[in-house]
Amino acid sequence: MSTQPSVQFQSVWKRLTRRAQVSTFAELLYTIPKRILQGRQDGLSEHDFWALQNLNFQLIPGETLGIIGPNGAGKSSVLKLLFRIFRPDRGQVIVNGRVTGLIELGAGFHPMLSGRENVFINGSILGMKQKEIRQKYASIIEFAELGEFADMPVKNYSSGMYARLAFAIAAHAEPDVLLVDEVLAVGDASFQARCYDWIERTRKKGCTIVMVSHQMHVLESASRVLYLNEGNPIMLDAPRPVIDRYMSDQAKLMTSGDNADDLAVGISRVQLLNNDNPTHELRAGDTATFRVHYRLAEPVVGPVVTLELMHNDPRFPIQTPGGQLAQLSSGASFRDQTIRGSGHVDVDLKSLQLPVGMYNVRAAVKGSGDFAAAIRRDDALRFEILRPPESEFSSLIELPQSWRVVHQSEVPQP
Amino acid sequence: MKVVQDLRELFSYRELIAVLAQREIRSRYKYTLLGAGWALALPVGLMLIFTMVFSQVAPLDTGDVPYPIFAYIGLLPWQLHAAILTGSARSLTDNRSLVTKVYFAREALPLARVAAALFDFAIAATVLGALMAWYGIAPGPGAWLVPVVLLVQIAFGVGLAFIIAAANLLYRDVQYVLQVVIMVWMFGSAVVYPLPQEGWLLTLSWINPITPILNTYRGLLVGNQVTLEPQFLTAAGISLFLLIVGWLMFRKLEGRFGELA
Numbered sequence: 001m002s003t004q005p006s007v008q009f010q011s012v013w014k015r016l017t018r019r020a021q022v023s024t025f026a027e028l029l030y031t032i033p034k035r036i037l038q039g040r041q042d043g044l045s046e047h048d049f050w051a052l053q054n055l056n057f058q059l060i061p062g063e064t065l066g067i068i069g070p071n072g073a074g075k076s077s078v079l080k081l082l083f084r085i086f087r088p089d090r091g092q093v094i095v096n097g098r099v100t101g102l103i104e105l106g107a108g109f110h111p112m113l114s115g116r117e118n119v120f121i122n123g124s125i126l127g128m129k130q131k132e133i134r135q136k137y138a139s140i141i142e143f144a145e146l147g148e149f150a151d152m153p154v155k156n157y158s159s160g161m162y163a164r165l166a167f168a169i170a171a172h173a174e175p176d177v178l179l180v181d182e183v184l185a186v187g188d189a190s191f192q193a194r195c196y197d198w199i200e201r202t203r204k205k206g207c208t209i210v211m212v213s214h215q216m217h218v219l220e221s222a223s224r225v226l227y228l229n230e231g232n233p234i235m236l237d238a239p240r241p242v243i244d245r246y247m248s249d250q251a252k253l254m255t256s257g258d259n260a261d262d263l264a265v266g267i268s269r270v271q272l273l274n275n276d277n278p279t280h281e282l283r284a285g286d287t288a289t290f291r292v293h294y295r296l297a298e299p300v301v302g303p304v305v306t307l308e309l310m311h312n313d314p315r316f317p318i319q320t321p322g323g324q325l326a327q328l329s330s331g332a333s334f335r336d337q338t339i340r341g342s343g344h345v346d347v348d349l350k351s352l353q354l355p356v357g358m359y360n361v362r363a364a365v366k367g368s369g370d371f372a373a374a375i376r377r378d379d380a381l382r383f384e385i386l387r388p389p390e391s392e393f394s395s396l397i398e399l400p401q402s403w404r405v406v407h408q409s410e411v412p413q414p
Numbered sequence: 415m416k417v418v419q420d421l422r423e424l425f426s427y428r429e430l431i432a433v434l435a436q437r438e439i440r441s442r443y444k445y446t447l448l449g450a451g452w453a454l455a456l457p458v459g460l461m462l463i464f465t466m467v468f469s470q471v472a473p474l475d476t477g478d479v480p481y482p483i484f485a486y487i488g489l490l491p492w493q494l495h496a497a498i499l500t501g502s503a504r505s506l507t508d509n510r511s512l513v514t515k516v517y518f519a520r521e522a523l524p525l526a527r528v529a530a531a532l533f534d535f536a537i538a539a540t541v542l543g544a545l546m547a548w549y550g551i552a553p554g555p556g557a558w559l560v561p562v563v564l565l566v567q568i569a570f571g572v573g574l575a576f577i578i579a580a581a582n583l584l585y586r587d588v589q590y591v592l593q594v595v596i597m598v599w600m601f602g603s604a605v606v607y608p609l610p611q612e613g614w615l616l617t618l619s620w621i622n623p624i625t626p627i628l629n630t631y632r633g634l635l636v637g638n639q640v641t642l643e644p645q646f647l648t649a650a651g652i653s654l655f656l657l658i659v660g661w662l663m664f665r666k667l668e669g670r671f672g673e674l675a
Binding site: 016017080083084085086087099101107108110112113117120121124125126127129130 | 429430433434436437440441444445509511512513514515516517518669670672673
C-alpha cells in the first residue's frame with residue numbers, strides 16, 4: 001500500500017450563489033458591462049456565500065474520512081469537489097485514481113430501458129470499459145439479486161431493486177476513491193449490511209473512502225472525522241473527540257435561551273420540571289413534569305392539551321410520520337372543564353423513559369369541538385436526556401433491570 | 415499543454431459517447447411499431463410537400479435534376495443539421511441528474527446527440543439511393559468527395575452544438591429561439607430551391623456555410639462537379655473555426671455546469 005496521498009485538499013475555497021442565474025434580460029444588459037469593467041471577482045458578491053472556506057486535508061489509500069456537520073455545513077460540497085462536479089474557486093483539489101460516488105444511486109438510469117441496458121450505460125458513465133462490464137455483468141446482476149428481472153424496463157422496478165442495481169454497478173467500478181453520501185438508507189437491512197460489508201472490503205483493498213453520515217456508529221468506523229460548520233472546518237481528528245465536540249456544540253445550541261415569549265395570546269412557554277425545579281437535562285427514568293403556560297383571549301371548553309416530543313439527535317433516524325418520537329395528550333381528562341385567562345396545565349410522568357438525546361417539544365391546546373380554535377407552539381421547549389453514566393454508546397435507552405442467577409446443579413447438564 | 419490533455423481526456427470517453435448515443439437511439443424508438451423507420455418520416459414528408467408546391471403551385475427550374483432528388487439532397491443534410499441543433503440544445507438540461515451527480519467529460523452529452531442524429535441521417539440516406547435508382551441517375555464523377563463535405567458539415571454542427579448546449583444551460587430561452595432560427599435558416603439557405611445567381615441571398619451564402627455545403631453535395635452527387643469550390647472552402651474554414659471556438663467555450667464553462675444545471 002503506497003503512502004502517496006490519494007486525495008489532497010489544499011486551501012480550498014468554494015463559492016456558491018443563492019440565485020441560480022441573472023434573472024432578467026434587463027439585468028443581463030447591466031451585469032455584462034459591469035463584469036467586463038470590473039474583471040473577474042475573487043470576493044463575494046451580493047448573492048454569494050462561501051460554501052467552504054480554506055479546507056485542508058489529505059488522505060492516503062485505505063483511509064476513511066467521515067464528514068459530519070449540520071445542514072448547510074458544506075458536506076455535499078466536499079463530495080462534489082472530489083467528484084469534479086464543482087471546481088474550487090481558490091486552492092486545489094487533487095485526486096489520484098478513479099472516483100466513484102454512491103451519491104445519487106441510479107443517476108442516469110433510463111426508465112424505458114431494461115436493467116441490462118442500464119448496466120452498460122451506467123457502468124460506462126462510472127468510467128468502466130464495455131469489455132470490463134461484459135465480464136462483470138453476471139456478477140453485477142447477482143449482487144443486485146435481480147435474476148430474471150434483468151430484462152425488465154427499469155421503470156417497473158421496485159425502489160429496492162432500483163437501488164440494489166445502482167449499488168451493484170457502482171460496487172463493480174473498482175474505484176480508488178469512493179464517495180458515500182447517506183444513500184444507503186434505501187433497501188432492506190440485509191442489503192444495507194451487505195453494502196457496508198462491501199465498503200469495508202473495498203477499503204481493505206486500499207480504496208480511500210469519504211463518507212457523509214449522521215449515523216454515529218458509521219462515523220466511528222472511520223479513520224478520521226471532519227466536522228464542518230457553515231463552510232468552516234471546525235475539527236479534523238479521530239472519530240471520538242470530533243463526535244463529542246459536535247454533540248456538545250449541538251447541545252449548547254439547543255438549550256440556549258428559555259424560549260419564553262410575551263405572546264398576548266397563546267402558549268407562552270413550556271417548562272420541564274424535575275421535583276419542582278426547572279431543568280433542561282434529565283436522565284432516562286427520572287420523574288418529570290411538563291408545564292404548559294397558556295394565555296387565552298376566550299375561554300376554551302373541554303381543552304385537549306398535546307405535547308409532541310421530537311427527537312432532534314441525528315443518531316436517531318427512526319421517527320413517526322409526524323416526526324415525533326412520543327406524544328403526550330390529555331385526551332378526555334378535561335372534558336368537563338373550562339380554562340380561561342392565563343394559567344398552566346401540568347402533566348406528570350413518574351418515569352421519563354426516553355432514549356438518550358436532544359429533544360424539542362411542540363405544544364398545542366385545542367377546544368373539544370370539531371372547529372374549536374387551537375393554539376399551538378412549535379419548538380416550545382428544548383431538553384436533553386443525558387447518557388446513562390456508564391453505558392456510553394452501548395445503549396440508547398435505560399431499561400429498568402434486575403438480575404439473578406438460578407442455580408440448578410453442580411455439574412453441567414447436557 | 416492543457417488543450418492536449420483535454421483532448422486526450424475527451425478521447426478516453428469515446429466509448430461513453432457511443433453508449434450514450436445508443437441510449438438516445440434505443441429509448442427514442444422503443445415501443446414504436448416502425449422503430450428506426452421513423453427517421454425517414456420527416457425528410458421524406460418534407461420532400462413530398464415541397465415537390466407538390468414547387469411542381470404544381472409555383473414550378474421551379476432545377477435544370478436536369480428532377481425536383482424530388484434536388485429537394486431530397488437538400489433536405490437530408492438539412493434535417494441532420496436541424497437535428498444536431500435541437501438535440502444538443504437540450505442535451506445538458508435533459509441530463510441534469512447526470513450533470514449534477516456524476517463526473518465525465520461533459521462533451522459526451524451533446525456529442526451523443528450528434529451521433530444519434532447521424533444515425534437517423536444514415537437511415538434516411540437510403541431513400542436517396544432508392545430515388546436516384548428510380549430516376550436512373552448515376553452519382554457524378556466527384557461523388558467520392560462527399561465524405562469530405564459531410565465531415566465539414568459535422569464540424570460546423572458540432573461547433574454550434576457545443577455553444578448551444580452550454581448557452582441553453584444558462585438561459586433556457588435558447589431552445590425556444592432556436593425553433594425560430596431553424597425555420598428562418600432553412601428558407602434562407604438553398605435547401606429547397608436553387609441559389610439565385612445574384613442578389614443578397616448569394617452574398618449571404620458566403621457567411622452561411624449551409625448553402626455552399628448543400629450546393630457541393632448537389633454538384634458532386636448529381637452534377638459534374640469534381641473539385642471543391644472557393645465558397646465551400648470558405649465554409650470549411652468557418653466550420654473549423656467554429657468547432658475550435660465552440661469547444662474552447664464549452665471547456666471554459668464546463669467547470670460551472672454542476673452549479674448551473
